[in-house]
Amino acid sequence: MRLTPLIGLFCASLLLAPLVHAETKAETSDQGHEKRIAWFREAKFGMFIHWGLYSIPAGEWQGKQVLGLGEWIMHNAPVPVKDYVKLADQFNPTQFDAEKIVQLAVDSGMKYIVITSKHHDGFAMYHSSVSKYNIYDATPFKRDPLKELADACAKHGIKFGFYYSQSQDWHEPNGAGNTADFGPDEKKDFDRYLTEKSEPQVKELLTHYGPVCLMWFDTPFMMTEERGSRFMRLVRSVQPNCLIDGRLSKEVHGDYVSTGDNVVPNKSMTEDWEVPATTNNTWGFRKDDTDWKSPGEIVFKLVDVASKGGNYLLNVGPTSAGVIPEHIQENLLTVGKWLKLNGDAIYGATKSPFGDEFGEYSASIKDHAGKPIFLPRTDWRCTTSKGKLFFTLFRKYYPRDGFEIPAFKTKVTQAYMLSDPEHTPLKIVVRDGVRCVQLPRSNPDPMAVTLCVELADDKVQL
Ligand code: FHN
Numbered sequence: 277m278r279l280t281p282l283i284g285l286f287c288a289s290l291l292l293a294p295l296v297h298a299e300t301k302a303e304t305s306d307q308g309h310e311k312r313i314a315w316f317r318e319a320k321f322g323m324f325i326h327w328g329l330y331s332i333p334a335g336e337w338q339g340k341q342v343l344g345l346g347e348w349i350m351h352n353a354p355v356p357v358k359d360y361v362k363l364a365d366q367f368n369p370t371q372f373d374a375e376k377i378v379q380l381a382v383d384s385g386m387k388y389i390v391i392t393s394k395h396h397d398g399f400a401m402y403h404s405s406v407s408k409y410n411i412y413d414a415t416p417f418k419r420d421p422l423k424e425l426a427d428a429c430a431k432h433g434i435k436f437g438f439y440y441s442q443s444q445d446w447h448e449p450n451g452a453g454n455t456a457d458f459g460p461d462e463k464k465d466f467d468r469y470l471t472e473k474s475e476p477q478v479k480e481l482l483t484h485y486g487p488v489c490l491m492w493f494d495t496p497f498m499m500t501e502e503r504g505s506r507f508m509r510l511v512r513s514v515q516p517n518c519l520i521d522g523r524l525s526k527e528v529h530g531d532y533v534s535t536g537d538n539v540v541p542n543k544s545m546t547e548d549w550e551v552p553a554t555t556n557n558t559w560g561f562r563k564d565d566t567d568w569k570s571p572g573e574i575v576f577k578l579v580d581v582a583s584k585g586g587n588y589l590l591n592v593g594p595t596s597a598g599v600i601p602e603h604i605q606e607n608l609l610t611v612g613k614w615l616k617l618n619g620d621a622i623y624g625a626t627k628s629p630f631g632d633e634f635g636e637y638s639a640s641i642k643d644h645a646g647k648p649i650f651l652p653r654t655d656w657r658c659t660t661s662k663g664k665l666f667f668t669l670f671r672k673y674y675p676r677d678g679f680e681i682p683a684f685k686t687k688v689t690q691a692y693m694l695s696d697p698e699h700t701p702l703k704i705v706v707r708d709g710v711r712c713v714q715l716p717r718s719n720p721d722p723m724a725v726t727l728c729v730e731l732a733d734d735k736v737q738l
Contacts (some may be wrong), residue, residue: 301529302522302547308512312519313531313548315435315489318624319387320582321615324439324552324591325377326392326559327421329363329399331596335562346593347560350397350446354456357447360397364414372598374424378432380600384608385615387623388435390492390589393422393481395439395560398447402485406476409447421598426485437490438481442474442507442524443497452497466498475510482514489517493524504528521550532587540581542650543634544627550587553577555604561593568603571610572671572723576654578611578622579668579724583657584634585627617695618726621666625659629736630682633657658682665729665736666694674719678705678712679727687732694726702727 330347337353344352350360381389394400402422403412412420422438429436445451449458450469458464482488491511496504504525511518522534532548535541540551555574556565569577574590581588592600592608615622628634635652643649655673659666667679681688691713692699703714713727 302532302549308516309531312517316388316519316532316548316550316587319435320587320622320625321386321578322388322390322435322550322587322589323381323384323386324390324559324589325594326395326439326561326591327594327598328392328395328397328401328560329360329367330395330397331369331561331594332363332366334596335558335564341564345560346558346562346565347392347395347397349560351453351456357454357457361409361414361447364399364409365416367411367415367596368417369421369594369596369598370417372419372421372424372594374421374428377425377594377600378428378434380605380608381434382432384612385619385622386434386590386608388437388489389425389429390437390439390490391422391425393438393440394445394477396441396444396446396453396495398441398445398451400477402481404477404480406473406480422485430486435489436485437488437492437519438485439492439494440474440478440481441495442470442478442493443499444495445469445473448473453495461498467503470503470506475506478507478510479514482511482518487517488515490519490521492521493530494521496523496525499525499528501525501527535586540577540586541584542652543631544584545586548587549585550589551581552589552591554591555607559591559593561595561601566601566603568607571607571614574607574611575614575724576670579657579659579670582622582625583628583659583668614721614723618666618668618724620661620664620694620728621659621668621726625661625666627660628658629660629665629684629738630658632682660736662734663731665731667727667729668724669727670724671722674715674722674725676715676717678707678714680707681711681713681729683710683738685737686735689730689732691727691729693720694728695720699728 326347330349333349335346342349342353393402400410403420404410411417426436444453446454448469450464450466452461505528507524508528511520520530522530522532524530532550535551538553555569556567558565578588594600633653633656635650637648638651641649654670656667656669691702691704705712
């Protein structure tokens, strides 16, 4: 089912998101940063999981569709705290299988998992001693799925991190965001909330689940510099190797830049960055949203992001039974198969030395603010690694008469398709001074193919 009205609301929430935390700055000055960030630069592709009580109503409250993001149902319906808490009595996701989820991440070519340990609804998805409002104490499930996931990740060599809503907590009288039950945020004792729930829960997460690769904070309402610094010190003191995303506080910069939701910049960035992205139009499961991104769309986005120097954190929203919807599993597995052949162009690869391939600003068309709009190009993207350029060509763009390599000074030693296990050298001809690689007549993969161009030097000289 296509969800045009939902998309409208979703877009509205996207418009709000950048106000809060788009284009943050990354803290790169401290000495531990280079050590912490190394795995992230290699990984490029991660699985985001939004899972919580909201997967039960799944976008519908008292028989009525509630528009917006699935995980925002409590806020958007709105559902009073006294009613929302009753969902915990029914939450029994017996089909949750950490092994299966981690195996899916592995087979999809994802290298890290970040899961909601507590979203804005305030419900902890792990066994917390700080608040009984958690999946172990408040539900019939009586298991700690995050511990199970942490163990499965360790077994499969996948990095594991936590999303934690540090500021919004609609369950708590002093948490941000729930004005319907608790009145205006300005009148709350927000520091009390931070010191009594948010900070101790973050400490628990960093203490009981082994190495945490990333603490993913979000929507930093009322997170002043002083408050942000407290969280920063906490994370650094308990797990110095744990990365902090870009949404802790406006003033306190994490280890990398977090863009707005689903916002891929038009050009490369100099800092490390990551885009959190959806596979449909919601993060938490909605039963009416089956608007899944196709494998081709996902591959394009992943390569686009990598070619601009970023990471792609792609979300799945398990159902209330604990299962990731079948359709998106299939799509992700197709992406994984593509990555098995073409992964050299992604993992550890760095951004494009070119840039014109991203597109250009229109000379004539302006947006509502009078700024020229960006016209993206989608024919190909380039990533690099030592002595190699990887050109990924998408969909219909398969130049049977030869791929024209953009101009640079370095000598090319050979070219081949990454998906060809023999790396059979392709003929390179020079036409009107332009080096042209002769591609195989029939396109090996109409979704995307990667051409590897090897250089006589480690780095390309433009
Ligand atoms: O409000 C949240 C939303 O529910 C979701 O968690 C996303 C993921 O990036 N972050 C916030 C909106 O930007």
